[in-house]
Amino acid sequence: MIESVILWFLAILTAPFFSAVILKIKAFFGGKKGPPLLINYYTLIKLFKKGSVYSHSTTLVFKLGPIISLSTAVVVLLFLPIAGHAPVFSFKGDILFLLYVMGLGRFFTIAAAMDTASPFEGMGAAREAYFPIICEAAMFMILIFFYRLTGELQLSAYFAGENTMALWNTAGAPLLFIVISFFIILLTENSRVPVDDPATHLELTMIHEGIVLDHSGPDFALIELGSFCKLFFYSTLISRLILPFSSEISGLGFCLYIAGLFIVYIGVGVTESVIARYRMDKVPQFVLTSFALAFFATIISMEFIK
């Protein structure tokens, strides 16, 4: 239990670091030196030192937005089996709760954006409401797949201890589909290229950056930290899926997990460097691919668990 709490704490603490890895990779591809690996911490500290400016149009909801988007990300991490360890909290059906808690975070992010009366933020909010619908369908398709394999509806039943390895042993081939599907969901939910461009400065093209335009100071820091945590959550899941090994030697399993995380973050960085952002109306097709993959995985798995 204490171990799990420490891991949870470490997750929140190191999430900004890993996000900086993506920046480094992108800089490498661009032939640049890139910002230091601790850049996100500097940014957070800088933001926390500042004050804020609020728009006349905003209400309390605007201030609730950052609070709830960080809280939901932190709560989600509480239920996440980090490095194969048991999570801090877990119960039957917890993954449904988590998906809807993330929905709560999204609700308030959108509501905070609509609060500003800015057309750019309205545009971003509409997209933020749209793409996750398909993501959610894909996520539930993946859950159906996992449920058929394990009969459980709990994150720890898939990602803790030996369970991930057991998944590979029962249905390795379709699980490959699931990994790709998860990766697409990660890109979409965390507003990465090719769905969204986190680095862009043209407001019309962005989703997540667009809806946080008016946040500043500590409020903006909370949002940033929340999105680092969210990316960390999805990366952990994929990391466990691609390196499902656990080892007797203490620390080795943990190292493998970290290695997996690096692979995921580097993967995100490489994807961002080699692919251009899709036109907005092409995005749904891209996200639907993840649903299709999960669906085919489920169909194929029927052969495996007769």
Add this chain to the structure above:
Amino acid sequence: MSQFFMAILIVFFGGISALVLARQAKLMRIVAVLSLSAGCLFGVIDTGIKLMAGGSFTASFAFLKVFSLAFQIDGLSAFFLCAIFVVSLMATIYSYDYMGHEKSWIRVAGNYFFFSILIASMALVVTSANIITFMISWEIMSLSSFFLVIYNYESDENRKAGYLYFIFSHVGAMFIFVAFALVYAHSGHFGFEGFGALPEPTKYLVFIFSFIGFGSKAGIFPFHVWLPHAHPAAPSHISAVMSGVMIKTGVYGILKVYSLLGFNTPVFGYIVLSVGVISGILGVVYALGQQDLKRLLAYSSVENIGIIFIGLGIGMIGVSTGNSLMAVLGFSGGFLHILNHSIFKSLLFMGAGMVLHRTGTRSIDALGGLLKNMKITGTTFVIGTLAISGLPPFNGFVSEFFIYLGAFKGVILGKTDLVMSIVAIIGLAVIGGLALATFTKVVGVVFQGEPRTKAAQNVTEKGGSMLFSMAVLAAGCLFIGVYPCILIRLPMTAVSALGLDFGSVPLEPFYQMTGHITQAAVLLIAVILIVAILRSLSYKGKVVGKSGTWGCGFTQPTVKMQYTGSSYAGSILEFFSAAAPLEEDHPEIKGRFPLKTYYKSRIHDIAEFHMDRAIVRPVLSFFDKLRWIQHGDIHLYIGYILLAIVLLLFFV
């Protein structure tokens, strides 16, 4: 049982006294509201006591020596009674201030009179214990609500809505009549026992006819067409009752027939489930496309009825496969959603009523920024939207959680059951996402941002009784969301009253699940509080400024540049354009000095569109050809009657 009739009589007395005291407008309102709410409160308490005691209560009266009026309260009806009385109670309290602005006293009196009849008849529908009693109560319910819908009868649109509702409820009733007539033809008496003794093929017929009949009241796709017309026409507290509980009597009817038939075929489950998924998804897609606040809420009722049907369908599949846990999860999830929906939907209608009352418009794109001066209305409305989007820690999540768990139980079954479960799960997920989009649109465009027109400027909230009702209902949403364990008994008793043949279901796993939900909800709230405290600490001693919204370098922004509800929903609706075709109307902008232009858009409801083309027009043209029969001469009409009787004598 006498306590129950007592409650009904008190409610009815309120309606009569409104008519008697009609000329003293204020006194009438006080007496009517007091009496109606006293009756409802009495009803709630009585039902609560009956639920605790368990078992069933019956009463029957011989009527004109022809047939008997029989009533019975068991777990199922007690469950619906609770919802009916609670929502009616809150709506009655709300109506005190809502009706206060009405100038015409006779109209207010009429409204209270029909309202009391509606409450009483709904209560009688769910307690009826034979076919005749049921149909009488059902018809009284339909008629009284018809008069409530045409409250503002001067407007053409409202009269049209009223007629549409009238036709739908009566065509629906015809289907129910057919179903019941089939039963009567076999059993020869009006008792409900006749259902179980039918031969199997007839059972299918009876189920399908009553499904269509009751479904048109419940508002399932494609029989929902009356809902989006009738709800905006009725006064808001009536919409709250109609959408919150009256349409649920349709669900009750289907459940009653299902349990009476006692026929565990998977086909019923498949029908109910697939209709549920279709209603759910299309309901919320149409809701997203609406520009009228109350129409949007009406379509969202179609969606929630869909969710309820998904739950019940899962339950029926569970019964047919002998998977008792799946059955109970599906049914109790569906039941709980009936209760939850009645709470948050009436809350939302009341909020919409307040907005309509103060701004005078229902058009979403004409509003904006209401949260600033309407703190209580805005906050309770936001809570309602969170609950209806199924987000924790509010009550909508609890029922969807149960339905999901039940549906996942079906994933390990084979073939059709597997496909059905997948459809249910993905359907629920898509509905959840779309509901979030729909209600962020409502909150974002109506309550946030800047006022888009004059109507929405400097609007304040007024009316203590309206605010009180909304606050109570919002508190209910949060309370059930955090402590569902207190209420879980209610749907469980209702499920056991369905008389499914797997004996008593162990409550233990359900208490465990609700316990988990409580823990998780408390955890979530605790984390939010901690983060909020940390945030306020980090702002200590900082400079906090106020300024205009960042216009990305643009210096002359106007409120017209805000994103509107239509633009917010646009891209999602494009994805569903096959089911929700968009009709646009805007002249091309030409020349160097273009004239004033406009843009109109409208989402077509395909059910309404095709029903008009395939049924309404052919029927109209057919009857046009028979118009010569309607001669206008009374003697000829008497002749028709005589002829009809003589002809009938040959056959009967």
